[in-house]
Amino acid sequence: MNLLFGRSAPLHLRLVIAVVLSAALMFGDRYTDGASAVRTSLNTIVSPLFYFANLPYELFSWGSENLQSRRYLNQENDQLKTQQLLNSERLQQFAFLEQENRKLRALLGSSKVQENKKLVSQVLSVHSNPYSHQVVINKGLLDQVVEGVAVVDEMGIVGQVTQVGSTTSRVLLMTDIMHATPVRILRNNVRTVVEGIGKINQVKLSHVPHSMDIRIGDILYSSGLGGVFPEGYPVATVTKITRDEGQPFAQVFAEPVAQLDRIRLLVLLWQSDEAALND
Numbered sequence: 001m002n003l004l005f006g007r008s009a010p011l012h013l014r015l016v017i018a019v020v021l022s023a024a025l026m027f028g029d030r031y032t033d034g035a036s037a038v039r040t041s042l043n044t045i046v047s048p049l050f051y052f053a054n055l056p057y058e059l060f061s062w063g064s065e066n067l068q069s070r071r072y073l074n075q076e077n078d079q080l081k082t083q084q085l086l087n088s089e090r091l092q093q094f095a096f097l098e099q100e101n102r103k104l105r106a107l108l109g110s111s112k113v114q115e116n117k118k119l120v121s122q123v124l125s126v127h128s129n130p131y132s133h134q135v136v137i138n139k140g141l142l143d144q145v146v147e148g149v150a151v152v153d154e155m156g157i158v159g160q161v162t163q164v165g166s167t168t169s170r171v172l173l174m175t176d177i178m179h180a181t182p183v184r185i186l187r188n189n190v191r192t193v194v195e196g197i198g199k200i201n202q203v204k205l206s207h208v209p210h211s212m213d214i215r216i217g218d219i220l221y222s223s224g225l226g227g228v229f230p231e232g233y234p235v236a237t238v239t240k241i242t243r244d245e246g247q248p249f250a251q252v253f254a255e256p257v258a259q260l261d262r263i264r265l266l267v268l269l270w271q272s273d274e275a276a277l278n279d
Contacts, residue, residue, distance in 0.1 A: 116230055119143060119268040124168065130198045133159075133173040137266060140167045148228055150269045156234030156257035157181060157222055158266055173260055174235070175200050182225040183235050185218050194220060194236055194254065200261050203236055205252040210243050212250070220254060230269055 121137040128134070139145050141164055149161040151171050159179060163170040172179050175196040184191045190213060193206045208214065218238040224231030236254035243250045 116269045133176040150229045182223045183220040184223040208250045
């Protein structure tokens with residue numbers, strides 16, 4: 001072997017022998033099973049080296065992901081702290097306004113706003129088609145849910161409970177063609193009714209006179225009429241007004257404040273037993 005690959009061996013002889021050995025190895029690998037077994041054994045022996053060689057990359061990736069996650073959590077924590085501070089400031093104003101409102105209602109002889117019972121629920125399934133917009137939630141009779149309970153999310157009015165089972169309930173969304181919501185315009189307190197038209201992102205104001213003071217961008221809040229939805233919850237924002245004098249009423253459309261196509265957690269609202277007795 002030393003004579004073959006040593007300095008004294010001719011170069012062309014070493015080349016011929018190397019080619020012959022390579023051809024023999026390729027032939028054996030192609031037409032015999034022994035080469036496969038040897039290759040498998042070599043792969044088994046060498047595989048720890050691959051893991052070891054890849055270890056620095058894995059450690060770097062792990063550290064990078066941890067740093068990114070920690071940075072993201074820190075940013076999110078700062079944002080939440082800022083939002084909490086702003087909410088605290090708003091709550092201070094609301095407490096003052098609530099006290100002033102209570103005094104004004106006392107002077108006017110109006111009844112005070114009743115406290116509502118609240119229950120958080122989760123959407124289990126969605127049933128949506130052009131003729132029906134409904135969701136099923138994970139609360140029912142065992143949670144004291146009854147038909148007609150108002151349903152809201154963090155943005156505004158969602159709909160109302162129409163069917164109640166032992167542990168689940170069916171909620172009719174405000175965009176369903178069978179649903180109507182009494183509202184008032186925040187800007188001027190004009191009252192009207194919002195009806196569903198089978199579109200998840202659009203509702204219609206019913207029987208709007210041409211003379212009604214309503215503008216694009218007006219925010220509609222629940223008026224409290226009908227006794228289903230408590231007063232003062234956001235419902236929709238006016239997006240389109242068409243006044244055709246040849247028609248008896250103006251065509252007014254609005255966009256729901258609640259994002260009904262992505263709701264997950266909902267809040268059920270209904271009057272407490274004491275409030276109901278007082279009514």
